[in-house]
Amino acid sequence: TSDADAVEETQVAGLGEAVDALRGARRVLVLSGAGMSAESGVPTFRDAQTGLWEQVDPTDLATPEAWEQDPPYVWAWYAWRIGRLRAVQPNAGHRALAELAAYREVSIATQNVDDLHERAGSTVLAHVHGSLTDLRCSDCATPHVGPVEVPEDPVERLEPPSCGECGGDVRPGVVWFGEMLPARALAETTAAIEALTEGDVVLVVGTSGVVYPAAGFPAMARAEGATVIEVNPTETEVSDVCDLRLRGTAAQVLPRLVA
Numbered sequence: 281t282s283d284a285d286a287v288e289e290t291q292v293a294g295l296g297e298a299v300d301a302l303r304g305a306r307r308v309l310v311l312s313g314a315g316m317s318a319e320s321g322v323p324t325f326r327d328a329q330t331g332l333w334e335q336v337d338p339t340d341l342a343t344p345e346a347w348e349q350d351p352p353y354v355w356a357w358y359a360w361r362i363g364r365l366r367a368v369q370p371n372a373g374h375r376a377l378a379e380l381a382a383y384r385e386v387s388i389a390t391q392n393v394d395d396l397h398e399r400a401g402s403t404v405l406a407h408v409h410g411s412l413t414d415l416r417c418s419d420c421a422t423p424h425v426g427p428v429e430v431p432e433d434p435v436e437r438l439e440p441p442s443c444g445e446c447g448g449d450v451r452p453g454v455v456w457f458g459e460m461l462p463a464r465a466l467a468e469t470t471a472a473i474e475a476l477t478e479g480d481v482v483l484v485v486g487t488s489g490v491v492y493p494a495a496g497f498p499a500m501a502r503a504e505g506a507t508v509i510e511v512n513p514t515e516t517e518v519s520d521v522c523d524l525r526l527r528g529t530a531a532q533v534l535p536r537l538v539a
């Protein structure tokens with residue numbers, strides 16, 4: 281039997297109810313995290329870092345302090361992630377959400393800094409933690425365009441590109457721990473949550489619900505009366521605020537939800 285059949289056979293408790301809820305929904309808001317891209321080969325934050333960064337807690341690397349202290353060390357990690365992102369493809373979960381938008385009003389607010397939703401054909405409402413591919417000067421904030429050298433294999437240190445305006449170090453356009461979320465992304469996500477009503481559906485896909493303020497979004501959506509559905513193989517910090525918990529992966533469950 282092929283993988284699809286195997287997936288087809290595995291019963292996901294609550295799937296029927298979730299399909300019904302989605303059928304009756306006028307609007308769908310997707311809150312996605314690292315698990316959404318795991319089956320594309322993008323490691324989640326909780327997955328052990330591989331190789332060079334094995335000993336490093338990503339939340340220590342993804343900070344303004346780490347950048348201040350040693351830009352080439354932090355840049356090497358991001359350049360490697362940019363390189364990895366170029367080598368992977370959206371998965372069946374990303375594609376299912378893009379298909380759903382053909383017959384439902386779908387908004388996606390993601391914690392992910394990858395562009396896999398867009399590459400699957402979705403329009404993303406907000407990247408609340410920024411984007412790996414948007415680069416800017418860490419001194420004058422000038423957006424950095426032009427090619428970015430990425431290492432074949434992980435390297436310990438790599439000089440970040442220099443800003444064409446002021447010569448400063450160019451940093452990734454992501455939100456580091458301790459940094460405020462992009463005002464526009466936060467405003468649009470909050471507006472989308474406040475616009476939710478009875479009967480609307482919120483899909484919480486592949487997030488452990490640990491990082492704030494994003495971890496508070498599912499409860500805010502529930503408070504608006506929407507039906508909140510978690511898609512995650514394991515229990516999370518937000519499972520309790522969800523009406524339905526579908527214990528499976530994004531690429532396994534989402535295609536069956538929108539079929």
Ligand SMILES: CC(C)NC(=O)[C@H](Cc1c[nH]c2ccccc12)NC(=O)[C@H](CCCC/N=C(/NCCC(=O)O)S[C@H]1O[C@H](COP(=O)(O)OP(=O)(O)OC[C@H]2O[C@@H](n3cnc4c(N)ncnc43)[C@H](O)[C@@H]2O)[C@@H](O)[C@H]1O)NC(=O)OCc1ccccc1
Nearest residue numbers: 313314315324325326391457458486487488491492529530
């Ligand atoms: C660690 C945590 C406790 N710390 C925070 O939340 C901090 C501090 C904080 C603020 N308010 C708080 C309140 C309480 C406690 C702490 C705080 N928040 C901040 O600093 C935020 C900024 C946070 C953004 C940080 N940047 C990221 N990313 C970009 C960088 C980069 O990518 O390098 S966060 C990054 O990690 C997070 C990882 O979480 P998940 O996406 O949930 O992924 P994770 O790996 O954890 O879990 C994966 C899940 O998927 C599941 N899964 C696995 N495979 C699959 C599969 N195949 N299918 C489906 N699911 C799957 C797994 O079971 C698992 O559940 C994502 O958000 C991701 O973007 N800024 C801020 O609040 O500014 C103002 C401020 C500042 C200071 C103090 C007060 C206020």
